[in-house]
Amino acid sequence: MWEQSEWDLVETEVVVVGGGYAGLAAALQLHDQGVDFVLVEASDRVGGRVLTETLDSGTGGAAVTVDHGGQWVGPTQTRLRALADRFGCATFPTWETGKHIEVWHDGTGVPYLGAAPADGPGIADYHRVTELLDALALTVDTAEPWRTPRCAEWDAQTAESFFRAQTSDPDALRRLALAVQGVWCAEPYEISLFHVLFYIAAAGGYEQLMETRDCAQDSRFVTGAAGPARAVAELLGDRVRLGTRALSVEHDADGVRVHTAGTVYEARRAVIALPPPAVRTLRFTPELPAARDGWLAHSPMGRVAKIHAVYETPFWRDAGLSGIATLYDDGPLGVVFDNSPHDAAHGVLVGFVYGDRLSAWSDLDAAGRRDAALASLGSVVGDRAARPLAYTEKIWSEDPYARGGYEAYVTPGGWTGYGRSGWRTSTGTLHWAGTETASVWNGYIDGALSSGRRAADEVVAALQASVAEG
Ligand SMILES: Cc1cc2nc3c(=O)[nH]c(=O)nc-3n(C[C@H](O)[C@H](O)[C@H](O)COP(=O)(O)OP(=O)(O)OC[C@H]3O[C@@H](n4cnc5c(N)ncnc54)[C@H](O)[C@@H]3O)c2cc1C
Known part of the structure; x- marks a missing residue:
């Protein structure tokens, strides 16, 4: 298929790049379906952004x-819960x-009981604006977000410009800013309003993102959140290659070659399960299509x-x-x-x-x-x-591999200009995973798991189709 070189060659059906929860989920799905694979992970451990x-x-x-x-x-993060159950990881x-505390901007500490303060500076406008976000998020198509009727209009705005159009109360704006920081680790001036709405929809509502009991912050793992990842890696054994950083990827209709220091992994398909900025560190031959590249450029951590x-x-x-x-x-x-x-x-x-x-x-x-x-x-x-x-x-x-967190967010124009074919559509024999490609719980471990399974299912379908074609 390609010229022989001085590198060691490892041949397999599928190479998975990245040993975070997305790559591990893809590998586990392939394992469960009897498909041969190798997973390459740059660092000396699995788990990625779970450490x-x-x-x-x-x-x-x-x-x-x-x-x-x-x-x-959280309770609606059913994929992560099921994985934890499979490997006996208790929560x-x-x-x-x-009493919880709000430390206000002048340093005053104000205690309150319950999920959120009942009153306080800016609280009325904060609730009004977040209820509006929830209502708008209900119109988002999480499977094909660009089909959302007002996608382009909202994607042309930052969260900041939207907030300022809704309220001039500085305390409400402070609350809204901390909410954006707490969920996306970004400032409101950086992030697309449409991405905020997409993400709320993918989580099942604003409250799901923000609250503790019965929401995203509901429970923790007794032995740490890397427990299920370590258990998957143990099951997969020596097909998980730690300390093996992908450097470049050659791809064409016949297959894929992933180059690492000293070894080339040759496969019929690849699952690339990396955060967007990490994908951009790989050298692709041929180059990625413009839509995929533009999407990655609009997805900082x-x-x-x-x-x-x-x-x-x-x-x-x-x-x-x-x-x-x-x-x-x-x-x-x-x-x-x-x-x-x-x-x-x-x-x-x-x-x-x-x-x-x-x-x-x-x-x-x-x-x-x-x-x-x-x-x-x-x-x-x-x-x-x-x-x-x-x-x-x-x-x-x-962190040299994650380059930020919790996840990549989308900057204005990203969904409109590049979403349709740049978000997660496979590029020939390359299939894209990672929590940033999830429709449900995007940005979370649960989203990473569903993304890995989706990519593995794409691969299996493609392999079966090629067998059927003879
Ligand atoms: C501080 C913080 C708090 C968070 N809190 C929560 C939370 O409470 N609940 C929740 O559900 N989610 C939380 N998240 C998000 C969650 O951790 C991520 O969504 C999830 O772990 C992403 O998994 P992934 O497999 O998509 O990506 P990653 O975990 O980033 O996996 C990618 C893997 O690829 C490897 N890699 C990178 N480059 C290469 C290369 N060139 N070759 C080979 N391997 C490479 C990396 O080392 C890494 O192991 C948090 C994240 C952070 C950072």
Whole structure:
């Protein structure tokens, strides 16, 4: 098919590029259907944007498991739940008992009970605008988004321009901005309004994205969210090649060659299960079609870091606090949760740094970042926050393979100009997976799983069709 070279050659039916949940789901589907494959993963672990780490708690006592990336699972995320059940990975409800706190832009901490504050600055307009978002999202076609009647009109706007047309209340605008940061890790001025509506529709409504109980933040994994990924990799055995970065891809109607350092994987089809910016680091021969390339160019990653602070106990619970907070002040953290283990053997707080706040905070040195993050936690749970047993952080924008998180969002014009054939339509023998290609729970682990299965199903159908053609 191609010229022989000095590289080792591995022949298989399908090569899967990327060992995050999308690539693993594709590989598992191929495995379950008896199709031969090899999965190449650049890093030395599977899971991608799901990264579970076991830390020394600092007391010489029990270790603490933290999830630097994806961690929560909700009840309508049925694919992830089913995968976890298949491999016996237990979950437990996110801790939300007690008073939550809003730290307002002047630094005032305002406690409240229930899923959301009943009143407060900007709350009425915030609710009015988010109800409007929900209503507009109901008209979105999540399978073929470009068919949505007002797609082009909404895709020509940013979320920011839409919000400003709806309200001039600065406090409502602050609430809306934090919502966009918290869900997309982007600023409202960066993201297409249509993409916001698509994403809400793909999750089943705005509340599903935002809330904890019965929503996206409902539960966590007892042994970390990478548990199911590790179990899949163990089942697939040596067909998962870690430390094997795809560098370039040759493709034509007869098949695919994926080049890595020293080895070429030759297959009839490939599933490329990478975040959009990672796809752009590969060299394709021939070049990708203009629509696919334009789509990728309109899909930057969100900007996010997660910090964890470990304490001897979840002491804030004794003070009647849940540990859940939203912060509108000058500190780095936008959202805080109680991330203690299921048995509360330690207290753990997790904080998220998003968007413009991440850009400023990540310029600090390590000590400066830690001090600023702990000061933010202090405004939520008090002075004891400054003295953790352990502190850790993960700046996803600096991860060489993910290049950001939680996911790629779409900038204005992306859906209109490139969506129809650039979003996830296969390119000859190349099939596209990754959470960014999902119609349900786009951006989430569950979306990654459905995308991988869809791509594997495309491959199996294509292989069967070629057998039928003789
Ligand atoms: C901070 C953070 C918090 C999040 N919170 C949640 C949450 O609570 N719940 C939830 O459902 N989702 C959450 N997400 C999103 C979720 O983690 C992702 O949607 C999901 O993991 C994406 O899976 P994927 O397989 O599509 O992509 P990835 O996980 O990015 O997988 C791609 C894989 O490809 C590999 N790779 C890259 N380049 C190459 C190459 N050239 N050759 C070979 N391999 C390569 C990468 O190393 C990686 O393993 C969060 C994400 C982040 C970052």
